[in-house]
Amino acid sequence: MKFKLLLEEQQRLDETYRYFSFDWDDNIMTLPTKIKMLKNGKPFGVSSEDFAKKRLLVGKGKDLNGDVWELPEDAFKDFRPEGDAQFIKDTMNPVKYGPVWKDFVECVNEGRIFSVITARGHTPEAMKKAVKGMIDRNQNGLSKQSCISGINEWRDKAKLGPLEGDNAIDYYLDELCKFYPVSYPGLFGKDASMSDPSKAKTHAMDDFASHAIEKAKSAGFKRGKEITMGFSDDDKKNFDLMTNHMKQAKHGFSRVSLKYTGEHPENKLLGKKKK
Numbered sequence: 001m002k003f004k005l006l007l008e009e010q011q012r013l014d015e016t017y018r019y020f021s022f023d024w025d026d027n028i029m030t031l032p033t034k035i036k037m038l039k040n041g042k043p044f045g046v047s048s049e050d051f052a053k054k055r056l057l058v059g060k061g062k063d064l065n066g067d068v069w070e071l072p073e074d075a076f077k078d079f080r081p082e083g084d085a086q087f088i089k090d091t092m093n094p095v096k097y098g099p100v101w102k103d104f105v106e107c108v109n110e111g112r113i114f115s116v117i118t119a120r121g122h123t124p125e126a127m128k129k130a131v132k133g134m135i136d137r138n139q140n141g142l143s144k145q146s147c148i149s150g151i152n153e154w155r156d157k158a159k160l161g162p163l164e165g166d167n168a169i170d171y172y173l174d175e176l177c178k179f180y181p182v183s184y185p186g187l188f189g190k191d192a193s194m195s196d197p198s199k200a201k202t203h204a205m206d207d208f209a210s211h212a213i214e215k216a217k218s219a220g221f222k223r224g225k226e227i228t229m230g231f232s233d234d235d236k237k238n239f240d241l242m243t244n245h246m247k248q249a250k251h252g253f254s255r256v257s258l259k260y261t262g263e264h265p266e267n268k269l270l271g272k273k274k275k
Contacts, residue, residue, distance in 0.1 A: 017219070017227040019212040020107045021205060024118040024127075025049070026234045027261055028104050029094040033078050033087070038070035052235045052262060076121060076183065084126035091130040097140060099261040100232045105141040111150020113176045113215055115208040119197040119235075121183030128173050135169055144169065151176075157219040178211055180204035198238050202245040205231070209251040226254040228271075234262040243268055 022028050025048035034045030037054060046054050057069045078086065107114050108131075116127055135144050151172045152162040163171055180187065182200035209229065216227055229251070233239045239260040246256050247270060255271035 017212075017216040017221050017225065018112055018230070019208075019216075019228065020103065020112060020114040020230045021117050021208060021232075022100055022104055022114060023233040023235075023238070023261075024116055024120060025098075026052075027098045027100045027232050028116070029091065029098050029101065030096045031087070031090040032095055033083065033090065035079070036072060036075045036077065038072055040068055041070070049234070079119075079183065080121040081123050081126070081184070084122050087120075087122050087126055088130045088133065091134060092137075092139075099234075099265070100259065101140070103230070103232070108135060109141075109143050109146040109150065111147050111152075111154055111172065113154075113212060115178040115180060115204070115211075117180045117182065117201050117204045117208070117231075119183055119201070119238075120181045121185070122181045123184060124179040124181060124187070127179040127181055131177075131179075132169055132173055147172065154219055176215060178204075178208050180208070198235075198241050201233075201238055202242060205242065205245070206249065206251075209249070209253070213252055227252065228255045228257065229253045230257045230259070232259040232261055234260070236260065236262055243270075246270055 025031065025033075030047070030049060032047075034047060035051045037044050037046050037051075054069055055071070057063050058071050062068055077083065104114075106112075116131075118127075120127075133139075135142050135147055138144055148164070148168040151168045154176070155162060162168075180201075182188075182197050182204055188200065188203060212229065213221075213227070221227060229246075231242060231246075233242065239258065239262075243258050246258065253271060255269060258268045258270070260266045260268075
């Protein structure tokens with residue numbers, strides 16, 4: 001009886017079209033890149049993890065320690081295209097792996113379609129190159145061969161022929177997955193409203209959701225099957241805004257699982273619960 005239930009559960013999972021969207025910093029991994037703030041008028045570098053808290057103090061006068069925090073124009077210089085090469089290098093040996101690293105590994109090793117939605121402003125090509133390098137190196141649990149197998153399972157459903165080696169990985173990252181460094185100049189054209197990274201992240205999710213639904217249909221998705229989306233972020237403002245946005249959005253997902261990975265982590269599930 002238990003074996004039968006396991007088979008039924010595996011069949012249900014096989015028929016579920018699962019998509020994932022990950023924040024990068026302090027989610028997939030923590031990198032040594034510093035944000036250049038001003039503390040009492042003097043340059044002071046803070047980690048991306050600390051910035052999620054410090055940015056709330058900008059323009060609010062003195063904090064509890066009597067310090068005044070400001071954000072200069074070049075605060076994110078190392079998070080922009082000029083920092084592409086260093087970003088790729090840093091991903092080879094991060095400070096630590098983040099709270100969704102295991103989810104990311106599972107996703108990639110199964111060849112699942114994912115997006116990276118990050119406030120960084122690197123070129124999408126640099127982020128893609130970093131992930132490709134991580135897969136090629138079988139970094140910390142990633143498996144290139146397993147990923148290729150998963151990609152070809154998807155291609156089989158889409159009635160496409162199999163691919164091998166780098167051709168498979170390039171296809172996966174170029175055609176199936178999406179990279180949204182939302183502070184990258186021109187990512188959303190000349191839409192000035194996208195200057196707020198939090199709002200830009202919801203716009204990126206809308207774009208990825210449309211892409212995910214399209215790819216699901218091309219791989220045989222039909223009404224009655226489950227299609228789910230996962231999202232992670234360590235910034236509470238981003239998490240709350242995305243949660244409210246996904247409550248109102250009409251993307252067609254059976255369930256949306258949102259994971260807040262900052263201080264006092266929490267999970268929220270939108271849509272119908274698993275049976």
